[in-house]
Amino acid sequence: MTVSILDEVGGRRPDVNQQNCPSRLVLEHVTSRWGVLVLGALLARSYRFSELRRTVGGVSEKMLAQTLQTLERDGFVHRDAKPVIPPRVDYSLTPLGREAAERVWELARWSEQWLDTVESAREAYDTRRGQSG
Amino acid sequence: MTVSILDEVGGRRPDVNQQNCPSRLVLEHVTSRWGVLVLGALLARSYRFSELRRTVGGVSEKMLAQTLQTLERDGFVHRDAKPVIPPRVDYSLTPLGREAAERVWELARWSEQWLDTVESAREAYDTRRGQSG
Numbered sequence: 001m002t003v004s005i006l007d008e009v010g011g012r013r014p015d016v017n018q019q020n021c022p023s024r025l026v027l028e029h030v031t032s033r034w035g036v037l038v039l040g041a042l043l044a045r046s047y048r049f050s051e052l053r054r055t056v057g058g059v060s061e062k063m064l065a066q067t068l069q070t071l072e073r074d075g076f077v078h079r080d081a082k083p084v085i086p087p088r089v090d091y092s093l094t095p096l097g098r099e100a101a102e103r104v105w106e107l108a109r110w111s112e113q114w115l116d117t118v119e120s121a122r123e124a125y126d127t128r129r130g131q132s133g
Numbered sequence: 134m135t136v137s138i139l140d141e142v143g144g145r146r147p148d149v150n151q152q153n154c155p156s157r158l159v160l161e162h163v164t165s166r167w168g169v170l171v172l173g174a175l176l177a178r179s180y181r182f183s184e185l186r187r188t189v190g191g192v193s194e195k196m197l198a199q200t201l202q203t204l205e206r207d208g209f210v211h212r213d214a215k216p217v218i219p220p221r222v223d224y225s226l227t228p229l230g231r232e233a234a235e236r237v238w239e240l241a242r243w244s245e246q247w248l249d250t251v252e253s254a255r256e257a258y259d260t261r262r263g264q265s266g
Binding site: 014018019031057058072075096112114115122124 | 232
């Protein structure tokens with residue numbers, strides 16, 4: 001941890017609970033709606049833009065481009081523009097991006113696994129609220 | 134997995150990559166800006182509303198109430214209204230909520246840990262773009 005970073009958070013270690021801590025922005029990028037899914041897809045292999053767009057259901061061209069650019073700027077995604085005709089651009093994870101991706105994808109898989117339980121909890125909650133309301 | 138849930142995702146298993154899969158909403162609740170921080174705080178102990186608001190820097194009363202209600206409805210947070218004078222409400226994690234919280238908090242800690250590296254990557258990216266632009 002460099003001195004400059006420590007200064008930015010007021011001489012303390014990064015702390016996501018602090019309103020102005022820049023670590024919040026790192027967390028928000030890897031947990032963003034499309035960030036999670038893009039990182040997760042790239043865990044399997046590298047992708048071209050159009051392949052990624054087909055894999056991540058519902059993402060617009062604009063949102064995918066923005067998400068990839070944010071993740072590239074943060075050092076999580078490597079953009080490899082190959083000097084071939086026609087032009088070919090491949091996106092892959094950096095070693096740091098892989099660490100983030102493994103963690104968020106674990107959470108995505110967990111969400112799929114417990115969907116049934118969560119939906120039952122919601123029904124029970126709504127029934128309780130309906131009775132008391 | 135019950136038949137009803139499978140039907141909702143068109144006979145397939147939940148898959149966050151599918152645009153209409155309800156597992157996306159579970160993932161979005163636990164990775165929301167305030168959801169992550171509320172779950173993380175509750176990993177340590179139960180909290181009263183006002184304590185939680187002081188712990189999670191920058192959260193408004195309205196956003197904290199909404200976040201707690203969403204997490205309670207999903208079955209991640211238990212709301213315990215004690216019949217005492219003055220009224221006292223404690224929020225704590227359910228066993229399922231603890232599983233979610235451990236995963237998202239790991240990601241939050243990871244974001245704090247690698248902040249320095251991410252900020253260096255951003256500087257390098259901006260320098261490259263500045264040179265080529």
